Amino acid sequence: MRRLRDLFDPFLLLLISMVLLASFLPARGHGADILSVAADAGIVLLFFLHGAKLSRDAIWNGAKAWKLHLATLGTTFLVFPLIGLAMGHVDAIPLPMRAGLLFLTLLPSTVQSSIAFTAIARGNVAAAVVSASFSNLLGIMLTPLLVALLMDKGGGGGLVSLSSIEKIVLQLLLPFLLGHLSRPLIGSFVARHRAMLGRVDRGSILLIVYSAFSAAVVEGLWQKVSQMELALLAALCAIILVAVLLFTWGLGRVLGLPREDAVVLQFCGSKKSLATGVPIASVLFPASLAGPILLPVMLFHQIQLMACALIARHYSAKIAASD
Structure with a gap:
């Protein structure tokens, strides 16, 4: 059972449930407006908690491996x-999903699973x-900057506007900074209630997913796909994942990284964050396209x-x- 949990994320089942719920019972009219406000509040809370969890000690303790970090960031964002x-040139899938593939590649790495797999691999x-x-x-x-620069080329159609940039600042950057600045005051509370706050994180993501897919279903998503x-x-x-896994495996050897650091490059460099991608998509794209x-x-x-x-x-x- 433990191996099954490692292979299949239980949270994904909840995400699929939200997609199914939105497919059969999408939010409409006034209910959709209320849900949109709730989803925006969830995004603010999500990024406030992300900021509060970020430990400065962990950053300084591990920042010495600059070659590794540059390689990881270069893989993630280049x-x-x-x-x-x-x-974006694969014409066999609809334009919004091609835009989604490009958006996927512009996201940052995961945190929890990257660290967990690194620990398992020693x-x-x-x-x-x-x-x-x-x-x-x-x-x-x-990610928003890359979306603004590249989505036209990748089929996004210039989806980032001035209002989107304002929402990024107000809903993502500002809550994140406030959360991090509040860490001296609430850091111990965050550490003690990590499990509960993790459920709040995931609850916010589920709400955002339901809101995004509700809007897409109302616009006829499943008739188009x-x-x-x-x-x-x-x-x-x-194919994308295999390509990046092979690239990071080879890059670690070219750079002469120790085995422990090469593992980090492979796991951190090959991941893309669902937890960050969901709220960013909700902020950047029209509701009918976010799904x-x-x-x-x-x-x-x-x-x-x-x-x-x-x-x-x-x-x-x-x-x-070998031990």
Whole structure:
């Protein structure tokens, strides 16, 4: 059962439930307006908590491995977007999902799963904390900027407006900064109630997903997307992941990184954050487009968990065999 939990994220089942609920009972009219306000409040709370969780000690303790962190950030915000631009030429899937593939490649790395898999593979956990935290911190600013620069080329159609930038500042950056500045006051509370706040995090994401897919369903999402297109989308997500896993594996050897740091590069460099992607998509894109744009992010999330769980166990077994 534990291995099944490693391969299949239980939270994904809740996300799928929200998609199904939105598909059969989408929020409409006044209810949709109330839900939109609640989702915006959830985004503010989510990024406030992200800021409050960010430990300065962890950053300073692991920041010495600068070569590793530059390689990870370069993979996340340069190599991935180049692959995303290439995927924009796949005409077999609808335009919004192509935009979603590009958006996926512009997201920062995950935090929890990157650190967890690094620990399983007996890598440099402190460096993983730093790489993943830096990636998420920069992603709040870099992801919207990259969307503004690249989405026209990748099929997004110029979706970032001045009002979107204002929402980024008010709903993402400002709450994040306030949360981090409040850490001396609330840091001990956050540490004591990490499990409860984790449920608040996930509850906010579920609310945002339901709101985004409700709007997309009302606009006729499932009349525009076929099962074959969904299968092709999943295959493209898998191809992206395999390409980046191979790239990070090779880059670690080219740079001569120690085994523990090479593990960090592979796991932090190959991940994309669902927890960050959902609220950013909700802020950046019109409600009717946020749903289909998030489909690749949700598919990639599960594929990366399954693949990295297997790789982490393989690395751990190799170390155990050599001990």
